[in-house]
Amino acid sequence: NAGVTQTPKFQVLKTGQSMTLQCAQDMNHNSMYWYRQDPGMGLRLIYYSASEGTTDKGEVPNGYNVSRLNKREFSLRLESAAPSQTSVYFCASLRLAGENEQFFGPGTRLTVL
Amino acid sequence: AQSVTQLDSQVPVFEEAPVELRCNYSSSVSVYLFWYVQYPNQGLQLLLKYLSGSTLVKGINGFEAEFNKSQTSFHLRKPSVHISDTAEYFCAVSDRGSGGSNYKLTFGKGTLLTVNP
Numbered sequence: 506n507a508g509v510t511q512t513p514k515f516q517v518l519k520t521g522q523s524m525t526l527q528c529a530q531d532m533n534h535n536s537m538y539w540y541r542q543d544p545g546m547g548l549r550l551i552y553y554s555a556s557e558g559t560t561d562k563g564e565v566p567n568g569y570n571v572s573r574l575n576k577r578e579f580s581l582r583l584e585s586a587a588p589s590q591t592s593v594y595f596c597a598s599l600r601l602a603g604e605n606e607q608f609f610g611p612g613t614r615l616t617v618l
Numbered sequence: 619a620q621s622v623t624q625l626d627s628q629v630p631v632f633e634e635a636p637v638e639l640r641c642n643y644s645s646s647v648s649v650y651l652f653w654y655v656q657y658p659n660q661g662l663q664l665l666l667k668y669l670s671g672s673t674l675v676k677g678i679n680g681f682e683a684e685f686n687k688s689q690t691s692f693h694l695r696k697p698s699v700h701i702s703d704t705a706e707y708f709c710a711v712s713d714r715g716s717g718g719s720n721y722k723l724t725f726g727k728g729t730l731l732t733v734n735p
Contacts (some may be wrong), residue, residue, distance in 0.1 A: 507660075528632040536721050545627065547708060548662075555721045563722070595661055599721065604653075607723060609661035 506531050511596050511608035517616045518586045526581040526613050528596030536599040537579035538563075538607065539571060541592040548595065554579055586617045620645040620711050624726035632734050633701055639694040639729045641709030647713040651692040652723065653683055656706045665707070668692065679703065704733045 512527045530537065535556050540548040540563075550563030557581040568590060570582045583590055593614050597607040625640040643649065650669050654662040666677025673685040683694045692709060709726040 538722075545727060547725040549725075550722060553721065597662075606664055606667060609654075609663070611661045 508532065509596055509598055509608050511594075511610040511613050513613060514611070515614050517618065518583075520587060522586050522617075523547045523582070523584050524586065524615075525583075526594055526596075526615075527578070528580065528610060529578065530596075530598040530608070532598060532600065532608065533576070534598035534608070535576075538575065538597040538599070539569075539579070539581045540595045540597065541565065541586060541590075541611075542595060543592050549593075551581065553602050570609045583615075588617045591617045620649065620713065620724045622709050622711055622724055622726035624707075624709055624719075624729050624731050627727065628655070628730045628732070630732045630734060631699055634698045635729065636697050637695065637699050637703075639707050639709075641692045641694065641726060643688075643690050643692065643709070643711045645711060645713070649711045650714060651683075651685060652709060652710040653677065653692070653694050654708045654725075655679075655726075656708065658705070662708065665694070687725065699731070699733045701733050701735060703731060706730050 509530045531534045538553040542548050544578040549565045552571040554560045560571050572580045593612045595612050596610040599607045623642045629635050653665040653666045655665050658664045666675045668675045668685045676682045681696050706728045708728050710723040712723050715729045
């Protein structure tokens with residue numbers, strides 16, 4: 506099993522450009538998450554999908570959109586990138602809510618100039 | 619709403635010394651508790667978790683943590699650290715209840731453990 510995979514690993518954008526971060530999991534997990542990590546801020550939840558067909562806002566959703574394409578895939582889109590979105594983005598997945606052990610991908614390091 | 623406070627942003631120690639990383643949480647409901655570790659340029663991986671039962675929880679790599687309900691704490695300890703333990707450590711909580719809240723983790727801001735030779 507590959508676990509949780511993310512593409513790309515690194516990306517540099519100019520202000521105003523758009524891009525989609527991809528995430529996939531092969532563990533048949535029900536729930537998926539997008540976080541951003543900034544120095545001294547810990548991980549902050551952007552959006553999550555409790556199950557296929559549902560998505561909900563997290564703590565910092567502004568400037569982002571998500572799509573739960575199927576049970577395996579959960580993408581994060583930046584429609585018009587801003588320097589404040591420079592961050593490391595992590596995708597995670599969860600099998601069942603009661604267990605609550607989230608499995609994380611390796612991250613995407615995004616720089617917006 | 620829940621919150622997690624990691625009391626030290628950085629903890630430098632010498633190799634083979636003991637270490638304690640402190641975590642306090644605030645919640646109006648019962649919680650599950652977690653410690654995750656992040657090695658440089660990697661994602662997070664689970665060190666240990668408290669769901670129920672014994673308040674002393676043992677995890678991977680010789681780490682353990684103790685849940686103290688009265689003090690709302692979940693401190694992480696290791697009796698003798700190695701250079702390879704250098705990493706950032708995150709405490710996290712989630713709601714035990716049903717509904718949407720128990721799908722989500724609330725993370726602390728992290729403690730950078732640096733083990734020096």
